[in-house]
Amino acid sequence: MSSRRHGGAVARLEVHGAPDERAPDEHAPDEQNxxxxxxxxxxxxxxxxxxxxxxxxxxxxxxxxxxxxxxxxxxxxxxxxxxxxxxxxxxxxxxxxxxxxxxxxxxxxxxxxxxxxxxxxxxxxxxxxxxxxxxxxxxxxxxxxxxxxxxxxxxxxxxxxxxxxxxxxxxxxxxxxxxxxxxxxxxxxxxxxxxxxxxxxxxxxxxxxxxxxxxxxxxxxxxxxxxxxxxxxxxxxxxxxxxxxxxxxxxxxxxxAGANLLEVLQLNVDYLLVARVLGAVALGQYSLGFRIAYMPYVLLVLVVTGAAFPYLCRRRGESVGHAAEVVLTVLTALLAPLCVLSVLAPEQLMLLGTKWADAVSVLAAMALFSWVLGLTQAIQVALNASGLPGVAMRLRLMHLAGLSLALLVVVRSGVVAVAWTQTVVTTATAVVAVLVATRLVAGFDPVRWLRSLWPVALASGVAVLALLVVDAVGDGLGLAEVSVVRTVLLGLAVLTTYAATLWVTRSTQVRAAWSVVRDAS
Known part of the structure; x- marks a missing residue:
């Protein structure tokens, strides 16, 4: 993947034939066939x-x-x-x-x-x-x-x-x-x-x-x-x-499969420990908060990376790293407004009933979970597409080991402590994944990628202000703190102001990604 790896050697897994000597059948994933x-x-x-x-x-x-x-x-x-x-x-x-x-x-x-x-x-x-x-x-x-x-x-x-x-x-x-x-x-x-x-x-x-x-x-x-x-x-x-x-x-x-299995275990080791130590009621509370926090990952991250995987399999040289940066930018732009809502309005989860009060604190603690997990997932997809699933699996293993050890220490402190531990360990793993990509993915430049995110940061700040204003207006109008009307207003305020700001600023990579989608439609 990278000319910087092992003295410039580019190693790719050869599966039933050399990577560039593909059988001439209509299913081969290259431009000619x-x-x-x-x-x-x-x-x-x-x-x-x-x-x-x-x-x-x-x-x-x-x-x-x-x-x-x-x-x-x-x-x-x-x-x-x-x-x-x-x-x-x-x-x-x-x-x-x-x-x-x-x-x-x-x-x-x-x-x-x-x-x-x-x-x-x-x-x-x-x-x-x-x-x-x-x-x-x-x-x-x-x-x-x-x-x-x-x-x-x-x-x-x-x-x-x-x-x-x-x-x-x-x-x-x-x-x-x-x-x-x-x-x-x-x-x-x-x-x-x-x-x-x-x-x-x-x-x-x-x-x-x-x-x-x-x-x-x-x-x-x-x-x-x-x-x-x-x-x-x-x-x-x-x-x-x-x-x-x-x-x-x-x-x-x-x-x-090992990497996928480690991901499932990493995403569920908390369930196992909470069930074993705290019982079924605590697991139910934690499960609901976790599932809501995890939903953007399933709806957005897996969607984007699932489509990117066969495309990245066709890339060569530094174009892999450039494509990975675009994927990371798109994911960040899509997930940011949902993170804002989870941080500032998690109490709306109690629309399902006051019995889920503990799940609200879990959701707030895991507001950034889908984003940091998505960064790791996107990098692992680039590694898999380059014939390096073993590296991706080792990242998963590191995440699982670190999370398991941390959870063993904090699980008796309750489900909120478990939620914070998930977020902190997943963030640390994402940082390591970015460092790995910098070394192994040709053309990937984390500094250039971070600089491209300034419109996302600006749009997120505007969305935060919009949510606080609408929240204050709701108090002035006497709307219940948790209600369908208030939830809809908060959601619309965040999404519309965020999208409008991002559209006006439009970073280079976001604009490039949009042009690809526009030309494809």
């Missing part, structure tokens, strides 16, 4: 990546919006302890989903050889490993529930959530093939449709009094429908086996 889908037949890679970001944004809004509706419905209808049970069940299935395909589906985006043989091999690996995980978790669910202090219904939640793991593993192969080909529209249809239908099922059952099992039913419907629709938008990939492909997939996929 790529055959984009219907949404990408014309235009530059930048334009196609921008279209991908827009489609991923649509997908993120639909999928995560549906999940948020389910979460808010459960939060409004269930006790905090029940929401803690949901958090534990989700943790188990997220870890299992990563182990279910060992990173082989993600490796297909970077693949440098015969992608058809590799995809069939990935399906076989996914089916075998996901089925094994399902059986293991099915029989160990009671023990897991006891260990996590979730004896009251925990085993049933775990068993219900893991039954679709094989279907998700197979669907992931098709989805990653479509992402490799920059066919983002087809890529999002199965996931978005499955999420909406699953959310409708979960919400209807929750309002009928089914409790946490409504979420389980919705997840099962979503998993099965995602697989079926994946086969509609792309011919089914049948199981097969090629030993050379398996070795290549696992050599790239193992550290790739």
């Amino acid at each position: 790529a055959q984009p889908g219907e949404e990408g037949r014309t235009g530059s890679d930048e334009g196609r990546a921008a279209r991908g970001a827009l489609w991923f944004a649509t997908n993120g809004i639909v999928v995560k919006g549906a999940q948020t509706l389910v979460l808010l419905t459960l939060a409004a209808t269930l006790a905090p302890s029940a929401l803690g049970l949901v958090a534990l069940g989700t943790l188990v299935v997220n870890v299992s989903a990563i182990l279910g395909n060992l990173g082989t589906s993600g490796a297909l985006v970077y693949w440098r050889g015969d992608v058809r043989a590799a995809a069939r091999t990935a399906v076989t690996i996914g089916l075998v490993s996901a089925s094994a995980m399902t059986l293991l978790l099915w029989f160990t669910a009671p023990a897991l529930a006891t260990a996590l202090r979730a004896e009251d219904g925990g085993a049933a939640v775990i068993r219900g959530l893991v039954v679709t793991l094989p279907a998700l593993a197979v669907a992931a192969v098709t989805q990653e093939l479509l992402r490799r080909e920059l066919r983002f529209l087809r890529r999002i249809v199965p996931e978005a449709t499955g999420a909406v239908v699953g959310a409708v099922v979960a919400i209807v059952l929750a309002t009928q009094g089914l409790g946490v099992m409504s979420l389980v039913a919705g997840q099962v419907v979503q998993g099965v429908l995602t697989l079926l629709l994946a086969w509609v938008v792309h011919p089914p990939v049948l199981p097969g086996w090629d030993s050379a492909s398996a070795r290549g997939l696992l050599s790239y996929g193992a550290p790739f």
Whole structure:
């Protein structure tokens, strides 16, 4: 990636063939061989990546919006302890989903050889490993529930959530093939449709009094429908086996999956400790505050970096670093107003009820969490795209180790102390990630990137002033401190003043990113 690494040698992982000696098939991710889908037949890679970001944004809004509706419905209808049970069940299935395909589906985006043989091999690996995980978790669910202090219904939640793991593993192969080909529209249809239908099922059952099992039913419907629709938008990939492909997939996929697994553990080690030390009620409070603080990361960071990954895979030399700077700038600009709202108006979370008072303090402590986590994620995507998933995995491991040690010290002090620890450790990891990028990513200049953020800083300051003014006006008008009207007014004040200021100032990189999106539309 960088001419500064190892005396100028540029090392790239070779997966089933030299990086620049790709098989001449229509799936190879380069300018000569790529055959984009219907949404990408014309235009530059930048334009196609921008279209991908827009489609991923649509997908993120639909999928995560549906999940948020389910979460808010459960939060409004269930006790905090029940929401803690949901958090534990989700943790188990997220870890299992990563182990279910060992990173082989993600490796297909970077693949440098015969992608058809590799995809069939990935399906076989996914089916075998996901089925094994399902059986293991099915029989160990009671023990897991006891260990996590979730004896009251925990085993049933775990068993219900893991039954679709094989279907998700197979669907992931098709989805990653479509992402490799920059066919983002087809890529999002199965996931978005499955999420909406699953959310409708979960919400209807929750309002009928089914409790946490409504979420389980919705997840099962979503998993099965995602697989079926994946086969509609792309011919089914049948199981097969090629030993050379398996070795290549696992050599790239193992550290790739390892980094993803470490991320899940890093994002959930607090859940485990809070559940074990403080109990289900405290976990429910922490879980809600954390999920709201984490939502911008899911809706924005994963959207932008998901579209950027195949684009960065096509870059060479210093253009990787320049593209990474643009991604970091765009992420900062998108996340800043949401950080302002979390810092200055977290009490609006109590619209869900006064029972969530502790969650307000958690949200305030984690106001910057999505941003600092997003910086690390964007840099890790650049490392993965350059054939260095091992470096990304080591960053994840460092984050997990530091966070685990810190949480062991503070967890008995309560959920607010846990939230502050998450923010501080994640910020330190982001600083290290920037230093790593400076050394390993050719063309990446952190000073130039920071200087480009002055319009974002100015717009954020204006948004803070606007929020304080509207808050004071609300007091003068006698509006309740926590109300729908006040929440809407505060949100509009921050978003409109921030967007207007940013539009007027328009830094060079933000303007360049906007031109790419404009030309792609």
